[in-house]
Amino acid sequence: EAQVTQNPRYLITVTGKKLTVTCSQNMNHEYMSWYRQDPGLGLRQIYYSMNVEVTDKGDVPEGYKVSRKEKRNFPLILESPSPNQTSLYFCASSLSTRYNEQFFGPGTRLTVL
Amino acid sequence: DAKTTQPTSMDCAEGRAANLPCNHSTISGNEYVYWYRQIHSQGPQYIIHGLKNNETNEMASLIITEDRKSSTLILPHATLRDTAVYYCIVSPWGGGSNYKLTFGKGTLLTVNP
Numbered sequence: 701e702a703q704v705t706q707n708p709r710y711l712i713t714v715t716g717k718k719l720t721v722t723c724s725q726n727m728n729h730e731y732m733s734w735y736r737q738d739p740g741l742g743l744r745q746i747y748y749s750m751n752v753e754v755t756d757k758g759d760v761p762e763g764y765k766v767s768r769k770e771k772r773n774f775p776l777i778l779e780s781p782s783p784n785q786t787s788l789y790f791c792a793s794s795l796s797t798r799y800n801e802q803f804f805g806p807g808t809r810l811t812v813l
Numbered sequence: 814d815a816k817t818t819q820p821t822s823m824d825c826a827e828g829r830a831a832n833l834p835c836n837h838s839t840i841s842g843n844e845y846v847y848w849y850r851q852i853h854s855q856g857p858q859y860i861i862h863g864l865k866n867n868e869t870n871e872m873a874s875l876i877i878t879e880d881r882k883s884s885t886l887i888l889p890h891a892t893l894r895d896t897a898v899y900y901c902i903v904s905p906w907g908g909g910s911n912y913k914l915t916f917g918k919g920t921l922l923t924v925n926p
Contacts, residue, residue, distance in 0.1 A: 704856070731912050743857070743916040750912075758913060790856050792914075800847060800904040800912055804856030 702727045704805035706791050712811045713781060721776045721808050723791030731794040732774040733758070733802070734766065736787040743790065749774055781812040817901045822921040825895075831888040833920050835901030838882040843906045846877060848886045849914070850897040857900065857916070860886065864906075891924045898922075 704725045713719055725732065733748040735758075745758030749768040763785055765777040774793075778785060791805040818836040825831040837846060848860040861868055861875045863884070868875045874887040888895055900919040904912075 733912065742918060743914070745911070745913045748911050748913070756911065758911065788854060792856075794912060799845070799862060800914065801859045801862065802857075802912070802914060804858065806856050807854060809854075 702803070704791055704793055704803050706789075706805040706808050708808060709806065710809050712813065714813050715782055716780050719778050719781060719810075721778075721789060721791075721810070723774045723776065723805060724772050725774075725791075725793040725803070726772065727793060727795070727803065728771065729793035729795050729803070730771070731802075732768065733792045733794075734764070734774070734776050735790045735792065736760065737790065737807075738787050746776070746789075778810075781810075783812050786810060786812050817903055817917055819899075819901050819917065819920045821918065822923070825888075825891045825922060825924050827893060827924050827926050828890055831886075831891040831895065831922055831924070833886040833888075833899050833901075833922060834883065835886070836883045837901070837903050840881050840903050841905075844903045845906060846875065846881075846884050847902045847904055847914070848873070848875065849900045849902060849916075850895075851900070851919070852894075852897040857914075860899075888922075891922075893924050893926065896922060896924045 734746040735743045747766040749755045789808045792802040794802045847862040849857045851857045863875045877884045898919040
């Protein structure tokens, strides 16, 4: 089944404790992206990657890192999480063709205490 | 990217057609209209997209006015499972520079028994 998977789905952590949220897709998509969703602010793009070893900042990249060493994986790294990073996070992927049809993962709900 | 305007909420009776409007009066010639939906904090789901012709797939129909300044998403026989927030998004051909999808507040469609 074609899908985007994220792990963990739920995470409660404390300020300053490094964490990684994994994202994997099995559709051989070139493009992958991370969004965060907050009440009243909608979905905002954090980082995106057009292909392996090609990443760039989205609208809200502060406090986050990403890497794209393999085509299928695009982990989101929070080196020193803070409470304002408490949010619902979504990973997405796309074939990167003419059309912007993106497939989204199920989401990761992160709480930073 | 062009901005879109949607009603905040709509109701629909189960089994009836749901017609969701969207205004995108500043759309430019190379921009497509996309519709996504999000069911209660799940990952957004692509529904349909179009440029200027009406489009239909297994999920929905998309009607775009001749001047392309507005569109309507039609769910022909709404079910309770169609209760979701529906987002109308305008995105350039080829995804633009970063394939970012700009999600507004969307329309909360509630399908009632």
